[in-house]
Amino acid sequence: QVQLVESGGGLVQAGDSLRLSCAASGRTFSTHTMGWFRQAPGKEREFVATINWSGSSTYYADSVKGRFTCSRDNAKNTVYLQMNSLKPEDTAVYYCAGDPRRFPRSQSYEYDYWGQGTQVTVSS
16 A cells, blocks of 8 residues: 655746655555646646656656656655646646556556645746
């Protein structure tokens, strides 16, 4: 069992940066594929990024490619989402997710564990 807690969200202006963190509990974190998803009001949850167990491979949604970077530190049981050049359309609740199965995993139903989410609001 893995428990996930996101942090780092907030209110920023367009063009600013934020770094989200997802702290995991559980000894098996380092073997898990991890992902980031987001959900804006009135919209379905959408895939943002995923990273394999070692951090050597990542995969991004087209909407964030080149602006967001996903990384992990297995010694700290933490996965990160560095978000640069933020846009108002990036406004959403951001969720961290984990799954013990093989990378890549870009569908929400492919993940067993979820955090509670952290709000990111980007003003224009």
